[in-house]
Amino acid sequence: MSSHSDDNRHDNRQESFRELLRSLRVWDTELPRFDPGSAPADPLPLFQQWLRAAAEAGAPEPHTMSLATADADGRPSVRTLMLHDADERGWHFATHRTSHKGQDLAVRPQAALGFYWAAVGRQVRVRGTVTAASAAESRADLAKRSTGALAAALVGHQSEALASLSDLARASDAAWERARREPDAPADSWTLYVLEAEEVEFFQGDEQRRHVRLAYRRTEDGSWARELLWP
Numbered sequence: 090m091s092s093h094s095d096d097n098r099h100d101n102r103q104e105s106f107r108e109l110l111r112s113l114r115v116w117d118t119e120l121p122r123f124d125p126g127s128a129p130a131d132p133l134p135l136f137q138q139w140l141r142a143a144a145e146a147g148a149p150e151p152h153t154m155s156l157a158t159a160d161a162d163g164r165p166s167v168r169t170l171m172l173h174d175a176d177e178r179g180w181h182f183a184t185h186r187t188s189h190k191g192q193d194l195a196v197r198p199q200a201a202l203g204f205y206w207a208a209v210g211r212q213v214r215v216r217g218t219v220t221a222a223s224a225a226e227s228r229a230d231l232a233k234r235s236t237g238a239l240a241a242a243l244v245g246h247q248s249e250a251l252a253s254l255s256d257l258a259r260a261s262d263a264a265w266e267r268a269r270r271e272p273d274a275p276a277d278s279w280t281l282y283v284l285e286a287e288e289v290e291f292f293q294g295d296e297q298r299r300h301v302r303l304a305y306r307r308t309e310d311g312s313w314a315r316e317l318l319w320p
């Protein structure tokens with residue numbers, strides 16, 4: 090049973106947490122302007138330009154993004170991933186086919202990506218259909234990455250229950266050793282995925298909350314329609 094003073098301590102902690110949240114600010118720095126009138130007909134060059142601008146403005150890890158998927162029952166999940174490329178085919182990322190997200194994508198190949206670069210007050214949202222690349226292309230993509238990326242892929246078992254951290258340390262040591270010795274080692278479940286966008290939305294934050302939102306939607310003939318959205 091909790092005592093009166095435990096309850097007080099809990100209330101104080103909760104209040105100080107809420108004060109912290111209220112004291113934090115967004116869009117409190119000088120932000121770039123975005124003129125949607127000068128935006129290109131296709132979202133890809135604008136996305137590349139925004140990622141580059143975020144990197145140049147010092148946004149930490151601007152190539153990381155949230156990936157949202159849903160399972161067979163429609164239950165959503167979200168997690169952070171690295172962007173490997175964005176080109177005419179779509180937005181590329183890699184993970185284990187056997188992971189939670191890999192299983193989601195196998196039953197529902199629709200997903201959404203979210204990027205937020207606080208340094209420039211910009212958000213990009215992408216929604217579309219995801220396709221798994223071939224084993225050869227997945228392996229070639231991994232080959233371009235670091236020894237650490239190969240070691241992580243070789244550890245495997247992603248999203249399975251882990252009995253202890255020492256089990257992880259053992260598997261990781263073995264994977265690093267193999268990755269150094271055998272740079273072409275197969276990482277069977279590691280898969281490159283490409284999300285072909287159907288919608289891409291660009292959001293430019295504004296100190297006066299007059300945020301600019303520009304949404305691109307792919308039309309039946311394969312071109313892009315654009316419209317502004319209320320913030």
Ligand SMILES: Cc1cc2nc3c(=O)[nH]c(=O)nc-3n(C[C@H](O)[C@H](O)[C@H](O)COP(=O)(O)O)c2cc1C
Binds near residue numbers: 153
């Ligand atoms: C900055 C950052 C980058 C990450 N990049 C990847 C990635 O590229 N691929 C990946 O499988 N997991 C990556 N992860 C781990 C995922 O967020 C997630 O924990 C893992 O993929 C398991 O997700 P799942 O259980 O939903 O399948 C990254 C995590 C962080 C914090």
